[in-house]
Amino acid sequence: MLRVTGLNKSYGSRTVLSDVTFEVPAGGIAALVGPNGAGKSTLLDCLAGAAPMDSGTVEILGRPSQPSSAGHWQSVYGVLNDFTWLPGLTVTDHLMLLQPRPAHDVRAALAAFGVPDVGDHKPTALSSGQRQRVALATARVRPWHVLLLDEPEAHLDVAGVGVLARELLAMLTPERCILLSTHDSSLLRALDCPQISLAGEVVR
Numbered sequence: 001m002l003r004v005t006g007l008n009k010s011y012g013s014r015t016v017l018s019d020v021t022f023e024v025p026a027g028g029i030a031a032l033v034g035p036n037g038a039g040k041s042t043l044l045d046c047l048a049g050a051a052p053m054d055s056g057t058v059e060i061l062g063r064p065s066q067p068s069s070a071g072h073w074q075s076v077y078g079v080l081n082d083f084t085w086l087p088g089l090t091v092t093d094h095l096m097l098l099q100p101r102p103a104h105d106v107r108a109a110l111a112a113f114g115v116p117d118v119g120d121h122k123p124t125a126l127s128s129g130q131r132q133r134v135a136l137a138t139a140r141v142r143p144w145h146v147l148l149l150d151e152p153e154a155h156l157d158v159a160g161v162g163v164l165a166r167e168l169l170a171m172l173t174p175e176r177c178i179l180l181s182t183h184d185s186s187l188l189r190a191l192d193c194p195q196i197s198l199a200g201e202v203v204r
């Protein structure tokens with residue numbers, strides 16, 4: 001489903017990712033782990049097309065990833081650190097923009113992430129944890145085959161991390177896979193998924 005081979009990325013003279021190689025199978029979920037600065041966000045940005053990689057190949061559904069194409073964005077969805085909230089729009093407006101859906105689907109997505117009553121609020125008027133739950137709920141309404149999540153546990157309370165694990169597993173289908181970065185051991189335990197080092201080595 002997602003195959004990364006020999007991916008390299010440097011910022012100036014600083015090599016951040018060197019020969020990163022791994023794959024996440026269809027129906028699978030995998031976690032990028034590593035200390036601060038190891039390059040997890042950089043890797044997710046490269047896979048999402050938000051940052052150019054220097055060399056290497058990324059295949060999605062058996063075909064080379066083409067971040068400049070519309071097809072890429074239909075297959076790949078990233079809830080990354082720089083999630084953009086549009087001024088003036090409510091939570092429901094944001095979810096409808098991603099994919100026009102019946103209002104009850106939007107309500108169900110928000111309820112699944114434990115924020116059933118925030119649909120009419122502006123995201124900027126929510127707490128950081130509520131905003132994170134809304135950002136994660138967008139993955140329930142937006143189509144994707146590959147979901148990329150950068151520290152999805154950020155700002156969530158303990159119960160929220162449990163909800164996150166439950167919802168991620170529920171969103172997986174045989175045509176989908178999820179790659180996330182995390183520092184949260186309880187999330188890793190709940191997902192019970194392979195952990196990928198930035199060298200592509202399975203360290204589970």
Ligand SMILES: Nc1ncnc2c1ncn2[C@@H]1O[C@H](COP(=O)(O)OP(=O)(O)OP(=O)(O)O)[C@@H](O)[C@H]1O
Nearest residue numbers: 011016034035036037038039040041042043181183
């Ligand atoms: N835009 C940039 N320009 C230059 N260097 C960058 C840039 N973005 C990240 N870096 C550097 O790349 C390295 C990897 O950063 P990255 O954010 O990918 O790490 P991370 O594993 O996600 O860390 P954390 O666990 O703290 O989120 C760091 O040394 C960082 O300083």
